[in-house]
Amino acid sequence: MTQTDAAALRRAIPEVVGILVRRGADFASAEDAVQTALLRALERPVREGVRDIRAWLVTVSWRAFLDQLRSDNARAAREERLAQEPEPGAVPQHDDTLGLYFLCTHPALTATSAIALTLRAVAGLTTRQIADAFLVPEATMAQRISRAKQRLTGIPLDQPGDLSRVMRVLYLVFNEGYSGEIDISAEAIRVTRQLAALTREPEVDGLLALMLLHHARQPARVIGGRLVPLADQDRTRWNVDAITEGVAVLQSALARDRLGQYQAQAAIAALHADAPTAADTDWVQIVEWYDELLAFGDSPVIRLNRAVAVGEADGPLAGLAALDQVGEDVPRYHAALAYLHERAGDTDAAAAEYGEAARRATSALEQQHLLRQAERLRQLRR
Template structure:
């Protein structure tokens, strides 16, 4: 059974049903039923045209579920349009599905879940395991999302920026359960890049590839975090880096800079450095200046302070940090790093301990706790 093929066909099959008049919620349920039937039937009897087979079965399931007195005549009139097995319309509605699943009326978590289900073709169980929540909880989240978008017309262009943010949220979840969400986000972004010619889509794909290339080096065998400066660069995926850089260069050549392109440029400069000491921090600061101009984000300013500390010295970094709100996530960790580089080990140790207390994940907490303990052991008695 080719699970990858099934998942790649899911959005186009769903789009065909919706275009033919099916309500989104009912259509999505019918497509899921068809996918389950494919898993049961295809190993022994694979179809000549997988997409046509799925459309046929999904449409029949949809009709079966909607035959009632008044609706029956309307729905069965459409049954004459049912394609013969082995054929399907050439129109691809995948792009519209991306926009629909990232509808502004949805919360970010609901948009992510619906995208993974309707566009990614994942089951509710797979999504629940990936997000470490009960399957019933995820089923309710997806059901609410489907109800929300059921009345949305399927004929208007959507907001590309919203779609990209949803995909970026998926990527940042990384890996848990039996679904690698980082790899899934890359697959979906590739699919989006093939459907729409937009430099920020390319920028996001490049950013994902460049970050994902360092994945194998980010943790030690016991699961502890390895900071970028300490990673074994021989474990970085050079093919992914080369692809990401090539995609980024093509996007930047369009001269329509956006935040994902700028973020990818920072990642590319890190990837290009053979050693931490050879990192071009001056150019990274320049890209962060562009990001500040594009977004005004306090988190971007925080990352810029780190880069300034590397390019111009820790005191310059601390001066940049002083202008920021101390309640920002990671503020204490950045301050600890800069104070350590400036030689103030006592302040750095205290801030590492404070940052550990606020860390959002166990791995980050353990890493920051170890940094605090390391500095405590170096302080004179």
């Protein structure tokens, strides 16, 4: 199978699940059947001459569903009714993809289950690939996905859903980052791009722009196994095409004059991307965008990031004063405090705070970076 065929198959998965549900399959069985068809396609090439990959996937998935019915000794009458299989190509044009987004992010599911189910039913990843990304055994992930589908039993695919919840789950997917053979962030971008085409909502475009702009910096973020802070990154490593697209998508969203928090976050990322060097960053505008973000809801994480931006725009003492409004239990509080103390010339306090930040770090890369910062300042005092 060519990469083009594989990409077309995965793009078609949400719509094909919806088609099977409309033909009479329940969501769990439809999703399993489409996964079976996808695995068959990956194991052996799609035969040459197939003009409509989507129709091919519908046909193979429906046959997989019928096979499962027969193996489960389904009632003969029901099987006969469902077996009136259309010819390949006779595929309805009704698209249930948006309904599938809503279903996979239903409030009945935990965030972790919603992420896993979205990756499988919408993004088309296999259970093994998802398990690899989450660093858990495949059997554990299979059980998690199975329980999630059980929770959704009886919920119709066309039930109205919450678009903000879908975006929140997709952003959580994006932040899983890169793990194993699958770049989860890239998958989140691909799926969000589909959502943007379905909804034409400026805030979905804002989320897509935010993902593109952050992902553009990925090649410069970790070098030689070491975390590289934004200010120290080699900007020639940034993906210019992703930045260009992200800025264009953001500008289109902002032009519709319905500002949302993802658009505001993307605007901050765009200002970082626009600066040729860290010293050229327009910190005054970034502070203003953080103020816009706070208007959508008072968040301690936003206040922390704003305090760092204030420290860059108005000096470290102003930044420290702004940080007083943030509790020390907020993630990366001590790292921000250390940075601002160092900027203010108080290396003793900065070294101590870097050490405390390292103790609280949740990732090994971040912890090692903070420990190096603390040791660097201790060396300066000798």
